[in-house]
Amino acid sequence: MLCLGRQHHRAQLTTAPVIQFIKYDEHGQKVNKLVWDDHTQSPMELIEAVWLEVPDFRERYELPDGLYRQNVPAFDEIVVRELLVNALVHRPYTQRGDIFLNLHPDRLEMVNPGLLPLGVTPQNVLHTTVCRNEHMARLFHDQKLMERESSGFDKIFEVLLSQGRPAPELIETHDRVQVTVRRRILKPEVIDFIAKADQTYQLTQRERIVLGLLAQHDALTARELAGTLELPGVEALQPWLKRLLDWNLVQSTGRTQATRYFVDPGLLRSLNFAVGTTLKRIEPHRLSALIIEDVGRYPGTRIGDIHQRVGLEIPRSRVRRAVEQLVKDGGLLQEGVRSGTRYRLP
Template sequence: MPRLQCAANGGEFIELLIDRSPGVASTRDGRYFLRVGDSCQPVLGDDVLRLANERPGWPWEAMDSAVPRPAVDADKLARFVAGIRDSDRVKDSVKEKSDYELLTHYGLAQGQTLTRLGVLLLGTQADRRALGTAPLVQAIKYDEQGQKINKWVWDDCALSPVELVDAVWRELPDFRESYEVAEGLYRRSVPAYDEKVVRELLVNALVHRPYTQQGDIYLNLYPERLEVVNPGRLPLGVTPRTMLHASRRRNEGLARLFHDLGLMEREGSGFDLVYDRLLSQGRPAPFAEEGPDWVKVTIQRRIGKPEVMRLVSEADARFQLTQRERITLGVLAQSEGLTARELGAALAAEGLDELAVWLGQLLRSGLVQTQGKTSGMRYFVAPDWLRVVQLDRKTTLSRIAPHRLQALILEDLARYPDSSTADINRRIGVEISAKTVKRSLDDLTAAGQVSHAGERRWRRYRLQQQGIKDK
């Protein structure tokens, strides 16, 4: 009911309290909407059934398992209680609760019985198997030809999701491997896979999988990459492109427990950490894909540019960069420079205002420089910083200065008049983007140095002087 309220300054306002609906809500005309960020998006077609499955009237975690409280695994309960009381993420008022109260506080028990979440984390092996959807993990190793050469399986339901993370990391020998990278006159040993990255991906797979459906978690180990494949699709409102920003918990209770036990980052920052760790080490960013009933995240085994590690490390030590600034610097350092649109796509940032948040102090500190204006603006790491870490050893045409590119175009047109944009691009260097060549041609045309005839794909360019001679 709306109520008329009086503010401290004497003004009046109407207070309208709306209870949160635990299930799926619709408008009077039968339409469904989902709130994503600051906007509401319509839910259409098959996604209506998917929404009803993801937002049931009673969450799967809170459902009664009919397993009595005393049936918990004593060892798992003792480790859980010790972990909560030793955690620096838990309030003192929570740590002071009894074991019985802690189970209720975290939704692991209701009354005299355990919830399904309680069985998943603290139940016996038999009770966990009886759930039917407890997570099973398979790790499969492939050779260069894609043939299976080894396999590890955790499918007996003996371990809780919390214990699975440690078991997978500890028992897979590939995670113990390392190799050397050159750093000037010295060589540095680096792990094949970063422990924090692997653990975060495992935690995300366990916390965000739909526990209303069966399906194993797969770790596909190839000579050059690791793929983590999770059953189910991404939550509604999240796409592979927006995973860096999106913050949607499919299993609230499980996510809360993993956070309080110190096994996952705070809400919305887990995938940021993966980006930060990989890019700061000179590795490519993680690549996410979504299929009909699976989500796959791929990370690379080897470091592509060891110099990027030194660049980010020295820049961070000098300017105390934020996580977003380190990610942005890592993206730019692994490229030859990106336009505003390309950088926005890499960071899933829409608009210059949102991109400015990711750039932070990088422009003010001189770490990153720009060329051009508005959407055609190009961002690149300052040459002085590239020289410091020897990332400037190769001069490529993709980072060519505008005046040098224009000189190449003029030279090309002098030899091959009446050429298309594609022909010019092919002759001067295919590594230069077509958009960059077209932008330079437009600038030369505006300056009166180049003329053209025809439109769109039939447009042909020639030097202005050549056009005057023909007349």
């Protein structure tokens, strides 16, 4: 009825979602209000309507960027849409209550009736996946309105931190859940830093989150970092930090729980990454992809030429093993023998 029904069908459901957008000035007075309460739109259509009909979401402001100016959205579209998706997918449809978007000069608050799904708390929301409305989540996922079923909060973390903004704040009371995202960019230089680091090293989502978090602070201890990332202990930081430390994007001092992690301020300003070290630790699937791309450009090539073009800092034995595995798996064709051996794509 919510997704395929007509207006009168949705109206019969006393818990059909209603969204209210309320704008406040610096004195806390209401200056604008928009309401979607006529039940003419499905939950999926509501997301598009709210994004398009709230003019404040199109506000942008300029940040200095060398000799130029950089336009930055007041509130990122991905963040706003993810907030709406989470509110619509994870709300309890057995409970009445409107969804509120409260816009203040310095922040946006999303208020959803009901509690978090059983097993999810503000302290574990980054790592715990519990789906209250499984079929609704699958429908939103299949329509490409959410990346993965029951995900989204980690994406909000990633986008905000990579833009130099604070992490989202999640509060649960006896009858509602509130998520607050801040408008202010704490460190504008973080935007270019994360973008170039991602372009250079192909960061994972976890790495973008932790790198954005550390770039906003002078330093964080292992305990503080684990607590902010909602991890059970400092030993769980390993998959988040290992490659960043190998690449010298993140540095550390101290030992065990007293270890302090930080981003070199000089690196944050200069963006002068030592990219040569990445190929020494290149992952097998990435090395195979580079070899396939190289052979595609230079068919009938020898392994010595492949090694030279892909990167001499990679041991030749690793390149040879990767080529042999590709031949075995059918990814490459081998022609000739010994020094005359050449490779091409099938």
